[in-house]
Amino acid sequence: MILKNELLFYNPSKFREIKRYYDIFDKEILTITEYIINEGLVNDQFGVDIVIDISSLYNLSSSQFQAERIINLFDNTFTFIADIKYKKEFTEDFRFCFDEFIDFDEFISKDEDSKKVLIKKEHKKIIDLDVKELNLFFEKFNNSLYGHNKFKDDFKEAVDSFRVFNKLGEHKILSLFLMGDSGVGKTEVARAIHKSLGGENKLAKVNFGNYSSDNSLNSLIGSPRGYIGSEDGEIFIRVDGSDTGVILIDEFEKSNSTLFNYFLDVLENGKMVSSLSHEIDLNGFIIIFTSNISKEGFKEVISPELRSRLDYKGYFSILKATDKLRYVEFRINSIVNKFNKFYPDALDDDFKFDVLIEIDVNKYKNMRDLNKRIKQVFVEKLMYKMY
Ligand SMILES: Nc1ncnc2c1ncn2[C@@H]1O[C@H](COP(=O)(O)OP(=O)(O)OP(=O)(O)O)[C@@H](O)[C@H]1O
Ligand SMILES: [Mg+2]
Structure with a gap:
């Protein structure tokens, strides 16, 4: 039996960072499930290109022999990672498969260059601005959006309150629901917040008009582990690609109750969880939902649970x-x-x-x-x- 290099334990809330880290080395992360389904896959691949997430072996733990046998299919050119949740069990169960068990954070702290790459990707958030920066933010924002003076006042109030209660740990995401006529600046609000925060990349935007089918949750947050091509969905890719803590959900009313419930969860817990259990911490983020529904339609389409979790609900009327x-x-x-x-x-x-x-x-x-x-x-x- 060949002894492997090491098993790295990662925190699911940092999965995107880990993915970026391996991107630097052109390594792809795959789940062990794919090899359980098709053991022959091992022979078709170069280990140096592949990182294998073995978390799902936990479900096989009734059969430790089987789990060990699968790991031993690989030679020591492959890299192995696992959810830190299973650290205790895996360190014990796989003591004969790996010669070292370390946390990813510790592993990476030895590597200065890649640390820089990871730090650079932080999202700029409204909670991180100091008072001077905040004033500049509002000045920029108010100048780029014409009219809607009541909204501007309310938005400032909402942000002030958000910054206080976010610090106290009571308010994780600021959510705004903007309704009203077409072409009066609802989407522009999100663009203006993004720009005023200093966003240089593309704003994280998902149009729910494209998400009305039954399979929509899979496209949004990825397909479950083990599916061919299971990947984190569109919203993860968008948030990852943006450099500000702003998410725009356009045409929110076009989707279905599955997605409504998902967002109920997101607002409640302050994080997004993909179907692969990867997490993005959204603490300090602003989420803007826009919709063309009428005031009456709002109550029909949006459930009371979701309604009550929205921090601001506003109706945009035609500009003066x-x-x-x-x-x-x-x-x-x-x-x-x-x-x-x-x-x-x-x-x-x-x-x-x-x-x-x-x-x-x-x-x-x-x-x-x-x-x-x-x-x-x-x-x-x-x-x-x-x-
Ligand atoms: N109040 C405004 N201030 C600045 N620009 C605006 C304003 N309203 C609209 N615009 C400009 O008009 C265009 C359309 O605005 P926007 O995309 O925000 O419309 P919307 O309210 O989201 O409409 P829809 O419901 O059709 O999506 C954008 O290019 C935007 O820059
Ligand atoms: Mg719009």
Whole structure:
């Protein structure tokens, strides 16, 4: 029997970090279940490329002989990891299979370079800002969202309370549920929070419009252990790829009760658990749910349990004319500035004014339509100026 190098115990809440760590070495993490189903797989693989999570052997513990036999199928080029939950049992049961049992944290603390890679990936969160940074955050946020003044006040209040009670350990996730007309800035709220927190990567966004089928939970949080291609689902990939503690769930009402219940759990426990039992700690995160349902529809579609766990429920109405005008000015300015970068000083303030007066903001409820109108007038005036 060949003695293996070591068995590394990981904390499931840090699974993403561990995955990133092995990504650096181009190693893929697979579960031992796949080999239990198909033992021949061992011969097709290069051990140096593979990390095997043996946690699920715990379920075989009635047959220790069987578990040992499976581990001995592998040579010592493979790397082995297991959930720290089973440390006691595995250290005992597999004392003849591995020559060392260590915690992943301890293992990695010896490796300075990879530590840097892991630390860099922290999410920027609203709870981590100091007072000065928080003021800057609100200034930026309020400037990028036009109108909705009541919401801005409420949001500030909610954030202030969140920061206090989060510290006291009583409030893990700040949840906002935004309803209302199309194109008035609901999704923009999430984008603006992300940007104002200094987000440079893509915002973690999941559209529940794509999650209305029965199989939706699998796509969202991954398929159960042992399924072919079982992977963490979309939401884990999105959160992992983002650099801020903000999650946007668009078109929330389009999904089904399974997903509602999942989020009930997320809000309650402050963490997301994938079907592979990998966890992402969401302490300090802001989750924004958006929806086009009406005030009445809200009570019909969203269960009382979920409703009561949402920190803020707000209805976004159509923007006031003055806010729309400010938006138009902002858009014209930004288009003209971009244009002038290509053709220095081609367009002046008179041109901006000519565009502005052609746009009747009262005709538009949806800012997307307003935006189209701005572009249309811009091109018209540009053509007129050139010919
Ligand atoms: N209040 C606002 N302030 C700044 N920009 C806005 C505002 N409302 C809309 N916009 C702009 O208009 C576009 C549409 O807004 P957004 O995506 O937020 O709409 P929405 O309310 O989420 O609509 P839907 O329900 O159709 O998803 C975006 O490009 C956004 O930048
Ligand atoms: Mg939207």
